Amino acid sequence: MAFSNLTDRLQGTFKKLRGEAQITEDNIKDSVREVKRALLEADVNFNVVREFVAKTQEKALGEEVLLSVRPGEQFVKIVHDNLQEILGGETATFDLPEERRNVILLLGLQGSGKTTFSAKLSKYWKERELRPMLVACDVYRPAAIEQLKVVGGQVDVPVFSIPGSQDVVEIGRQAMDFARRENRNLIIFDTAGRLHIDEVKMDELIALRDFIKPSYTFLVADAMTGQDAVNSAEAFNSQVGIDGVCLSKLDGDARGGAALSIKNVTGKPIVFASTGEKLDELELFHPDRMASRILGMGDVLTLVETAQKAFDEKQAADAMKMKNRLMRGEFDFEDFLQQMSMIGRMGSLSKIMKMIPGLSGALSDEDLHQGEGELKRVKRIINSMTPKERRNPQLLAGSRKLRIAKGASVEVSEINDLIKQFNTMRKQMSMMMNTPQAKEAFGGGGGSKFTKATKESRDRKKKKKKQQRDQRKKRK
Amino acid sequence: MAEEKNGLLSKLSQKLFKPKTVVREVRRLAGLKSKVDADFLDEMEDILIHGDVGVETTQKIIEFIRKDPRTHKETDPHIIVDLMYDAMFEIFQQDERKLAFGPQKPYVVLVVGVNGTGKTTTIGKMALELTNQGKEVLLIAADTFRAAAVEQLGIWANRTGCGLVMRPEGSDPASVCYDGLTCADAKYADVILIDTAGRLHTKIDLMEELKKIDRVIKKVMPGAPHETLLVLDATTGQNAINQAKIFNEAVNVTGIVMTKYDGTAKGGIIVAVRDIFKIPILKVGVGEGAEDLRDFEPQEFVDALFAE
Numbered sequence: 001m002a003f004s005n006l007t008d009r010l011q012g013t014f015k016k017l018r019g020e021a022q023i024t025e026d027n028i029k030d031s032v033r034e035v036k037r038a039l040l041e042a043d044v045n046f047n048v049v050r051e052f053v054a055k056t057q058e059k060a061l062g063e064e065v066l067l068s069v070r071p072g073e074q075f076v077k078i079v080h081d082n083l084q085e086i087l088g089g090e091t092a093t094f095d096l097p098e099e100r101r102n103v104i105l106l107l108g109l110q111g112s113g114k115t116t117f118s119a120k121l122s123k124y125w126k127e128r129e130l131r132p133m134l135v136a137c138d139v140y141r142p143a144a145i146e147q148l149k150v151v152g153g154q155v156d157v158p159v160f161s162i163p164g165s166q167d168v169v170e171i172g173r174q175a176m177d178f179a180r181r182e183n184r185n186l187i188i189f190d191t192a193g194r195l196h197i198d199e200v201k202m203d204e205l206i207a208l209r210d211f212i213k214p215s216y217t218f219l220v221a222d223a224m225t226g227q228d229a230v231n232s233a234e235a236f237n238s239q240v241g242i243d244g245v246c247l248s249k250l251d252g253d254a255r256g257g258a259a260l261s262i263k264n265v266t267g268k269p270i271v272f273a274s275t276g277e278k279l280d281e282l283e284l285f286h287p288d289r290m291a292s293r294i295l296g297m298g299d300v301l302t303l304v305e306t307a308q309k310a311f312d313e314k315q316a317a318d319a320m321k322m323k324n325r326l327m328r329g330e331f332d333f334e335d336f337l338q339q340m341s342m343i344g345r346m347g348s349l350s351k352i353m354k355m356i357p358g359l360s361g362a363l364s365d366e367d368l369h370q371g372e373g374e375l376k377r378v379k380r381i382i383n384s385m386t387p388k389e390r391r392n393p394q395l396l397a398g399s400r401k402l403r404i405a406k407g408a409s410v411e412v413s414e415i416n417d418l419i420k421q422f423n424t425m426r427k428q429m430s431m432m433m434n435t436p437q438a439k440e441a442f443g444g445g446g447g448s449k450f451t452k453a454t455k456e457s458r459d460r461k462k463k464k465k466k467q468q469r470d471q472r473k474k475r476k
Numbered sequence: 477m478a479e480e481k482n483g484l485l486s487k488l489s490q491k492l493f494k495p496k497t498v499v500r501e502v503r504r505l506a507g508l509k510s511k512v513d514a515d516f517l518d519e520m521e522d523i524l525i526h527g528d529v530g531v532e533t534t535q536k537i538i539e540f541i542r543k544d545p546r547t548h549k550e551t552d553p554h555i556i557v558d559l560m561y562d563a564m565f566e567i568f569q570q571d572e573r574k575l576a577f578g579p580q581k582p583y584v585v586l587v588v589g590v591n592g593t594g595k596t597t598t599i600g601k602m603a604l605e606l607t608n609q610g611k612e613v614l615l616i617a618a619d620t621f622r623a624a625a626v627e628q629l630g631i632w633a634n635r636t637g638c639g640l641v642m643r644p645e646g647s648d649p650a651s652v653c654y655d656g657l658t659c660a661d662a663k664y665a666d667v668i669l670i671d672t673a674g675r676l677h678t679k680i681d682l683m684e685e686l687k688k689i690d691r692v693i694k695k696v697m698p699g700a701p702h703e704t705l706l707v708l709d710a711t712t713g714q715n716a717i718n719q720a721k722i723f724n725e726a727v728n729v730t731g732i733v734m735t736k737y738d739g740t741a742k743g744g745i746i747v748a749v750r751d752i753f754k755i756p757i758l759k760v761g762v763g764e765g766a767e768d769l770r771d772f773e774p775q776e777f778v779d780a781l782f783a784e
């Protein structure tokens with residue numbers, strides 16, 4: 001029967017309202033596992049995952065749980081915020097004074113996107129009133145110099161190269177002369193892709209660095225990189241030294257866990273995101289977006305955030321009151337309506353259901369659509385009752401039913417169905433709420449700020465405040 | 477002789493002698509325990525994930541070991557090592573084959589993949605391998621998009637003495653393929669290697685462009701392409717699965733080339749790719765030089781995966 005479906009759904013929501021008071025190792029166990037898995041699947045390095053999750057968990061333990069979500073879900077939110085903080089951390093600022101000859105050195109593995117990025121970077125700063133030039137130091141890959149010349153031409157930035165030379169320091173020396181002659185105040189060095197374990201080529205990079213003395217050195221790393229990201233980033237940073245990172249190919253569908261790995265081992269900020277083959281597809285890095293992308297749990301986060309907004313403390317207190325009534329089997333149509341409007345504030349039923357992992361697949365759009373229609377009808381029926389009737393469903397007899405049916409434009413039989421279902425539900429709930437587990441879960445006084453907010457305690461508080469006020473007045 | 481030291485042999489040995497210690501490591505581990513227990517399996521899991529094998533396939537392999545009847549008996553260390561290898565070979569030994577470049581003549585090979593994985597370089601390496609065997613090779617430069625991509629392939633053509641079909645940058649890549657396959661040289665070629673532009677599998681229009689290239693090839697030369705190779709970078713993580721999935725759906729990939737295996741990445745993701753899509757791994761790139769291309773050897777690969 002359709003209505004029992006709805007009951008199930010509402011019960012699902014009530015289950016979510018269970019609101020354990022605090023985050024404990026036990027009540028987030030599943031979520032910790034999920035988060036670990038999500039990070040590993042996003043290619044965050046194994047050791048980084050361990051360390052990060054352990055630290056975050058430690059931080060989260062003992063935190064109070066929002067009434068509306070499960071502790072595990074809240075943990076995910078904490079993970080997200082923490083991740084965002086780590087990815088963001090210090091924001092990068094550039095000091096590239098116009099009157100100086102600023103030098104930028106780009107380095108990275110083969111095929112990571114250095115040449116494209118160098119052209120994008122020159123365009124970026126050209127638009128910010130600097131006079132950039134590009135230097136072709138990839139003296140190995142066939143036609144690499146040619147490639148830089150073409151992209152340099154596309155952004156109308158001069159490209160310096162010495163055809164046939166494999167001496168990058170010499171290229172650097174002459175490039176600096178060129179910059180002086182041509183009055184360039186930003187010199188960007190594109191270098192050959194190299195393996196961090198290639199000693200000869202790492203030495204070459206160090207020699208070039210020592211000669212040109214870069215203002216900034218950027219590591220260009222492919223967003224699709226796997227577990228190995230830590231090895232190369234760590235080697236480039238410790239041997240040559242980097243000031244920041246550019247993540248490339250972020251326009252793909254890689255989750256980009258390498259960002260966290262690299263940030264973790266180098267401690268250097270991720271500054272740019274390269275998001276396409278076109279030369280204006282360059283963005284400043286957004287830690288918040290990256291955190292969501294890595295976790296791939298955007299929906300849970302939205303749920304937690306929405307819940308956070310919808311449930312203020314007053315409602316929490318209401319919910320507590322309702323809980324007490326539920327336990328005493330006093331749940332009435334008024335409560336029912338309130339419950340529904342609470343859910344309503346979080347958005348449409350289908351939106352909410354879709355945000356709940358596990359449920360999203362279980363219910364078809366049709367189910368949800370139907371459920372929503374029913375909710376509306378139920379709401380209409382209840383709204384057609386007088387407040388008295390809502391408080392006391394026993395009053396609902398023949399003539400009253402007729403009136404309500406007319407008001408809600410439904411059949412009397414539908415009202416009968418609703419009442420029947422409502423009574424069963426009330427019984428079930430009172431049974432459910434009186435099980436030892438439920439009592440324990442809802443706690444008598446277990447330390448939650450919500451538990452404390454019973455009417456009695458609020459009255460006590462009010463009294464105390466009044467006393468204090470009076471005392472202050474007296475002192476004056 | 478001195479040359480050989482920096483060449484293939486030394487690279488081979490660098491890669492191959494390390495693993496012995498690992499097997500010893502596993503034996504040590506096994507020797508301590510003499511039985512497969514939860515700790516042992518956890519440790520195995522760590523090693524696999526560290527090698528980019530990915531969560532799902534790792535779990536599958538661990539399950540394979542767990543289910544093996546030998547697992548729960550008192551075992552001697554050698555059997556545990558065997559068990560581990562069996563689990564991996566279970567995946568690799570399904571219809572493993574070598575890249576034969578024949579018997580069809582010309583044997584047409586289409587090379588595809590995302591940006592910067594090493595497609596052009598791999599074509600250069602294959603061209604050398606083939607010309608060394610006395611084969612007539614023709615290269616078609618169908619990357620008409622990336623700056624200087626045609627020049628890059630042109631340099632490889634010169635190095636290896638192969639023919640090259642090229643059109644100016646910005647030409648329609650499918651037309652370049654048409655021209656290449658119908659030109660006079662194509663009749664004499666034993667092998668035709670087609671280089672395409674790197675493209676992220678998420679770009680729908682670029683994938684359509686690739687499908688068109690494939691259609692045109694099939695039309696002008698029924699039966700071709702005889703091989704469609706997807707080039708995957710060994711440093712790539714889980715995203716390689718998406719790449720394989722979408723490229724395979726678009727142009728029916730028949731084999732995989734794993735490049736940049738000379739780095740520190742273990743390339744474990746090809747285990748997952750092999751497992752999920754049943755596409756054989758045919759070649760491995762171990763450097764930037766023309767001779768740095770090898771056949772894929774599952775045994776060596778698995779050894780290296782378990783190396784420190």
Ligand SMILES: Nc1nc2c(ncn2[C@@H]2O[C@H](COP(=O)(O)OP(=O)(O)O)[C@@H](O)[C@H]2O)c(=O)[nH]1
Nearest residue numbers: 110111592593594595596597735736761762763
């Ligand atoms: N270390 C290493 N580098 C490689 C390998 N294969 C290609 N590369 C380098 O990766 C970069 C991109 O290669 P390229 O062939 O241009 O990639 P494409 O964009 O896929 O055609 C170049 O710098 C190549 O030299 C390999 O097996 N090992």
Ligand SMILES: [Mg+2]
Nearest residue numbers: 595596619625
């Ligand atoms: Mg290419």
